[in-house]
Amino acid sequence: MAKIKLDLHGIFSNGRAIEAELNRVIQEAVSKKIELVEIIPGKGSGQLKKSVLRFLGQPQIKKLYRRIEKDDKNFGRIFVHFRYPA
Numbered sequence: 001m002a003k004i005k006l007d008l009h010g011i012f013s014n015g016r017a018i019e020a021e022l023n024r025v026i027q028e029a030v031s032k033k034i035e036l037v038e039i040i041p042g043k044g045s046g047q048l049k050k051s052v053l054r055f056l057g058q059p060q061i062k063k064l065y066r067r068i069e070k071d072d073k074n075f076g077r078i079f080v081h082f083r084y085p086a
Contacts, residue, residue: 002032002033002034002035002036003034003035003036003037003038004025004028004029004034004036004037004038005037005038005040006021006022006025006037006038006039006040007040008021008039008040008041008042008048008052009040009042012041012042012044012048015051018048018051018052018055019055022039022052022055022056025037025039026061026064026065026080029065029080029082030064030082033082033084034082035081035082035083035084036079036080036081036082037065037079037080037082038077038078038079038080039052039077039078039079039080040076040077040078041076041077041078042076043075043076044076046075049075049076049078052078053068053078056068056078056080064082065080065081065082066081066082066083067080067081068080068081069081
């Protein structure tokens with residue numbers, strides 16, 4: 001299974017850069033038919049994770065993926081699952 005990993009630690013305080021990176025990685029996953037994107041907002045206060053989830057909840061983004069999974073064992077990790085027609 002192909003996977004893309006996006007670690008947001010380095011840009012956690014730059015809202016525009018975060019949104020740009022999220023857009024980039026989602027579009028890359030769709031264009032390359034990647035099945036899984038792992039996003040690492042980190043643990044911290046949880047604000048970055050909330051921002052990521054808000055971004056993923058936007059209607060134009062939500063229609064691109066199948067489901068989101070929050071890692072039960074690691075609070076600072078989100079998986080975005082994609083499914084493509086065969």
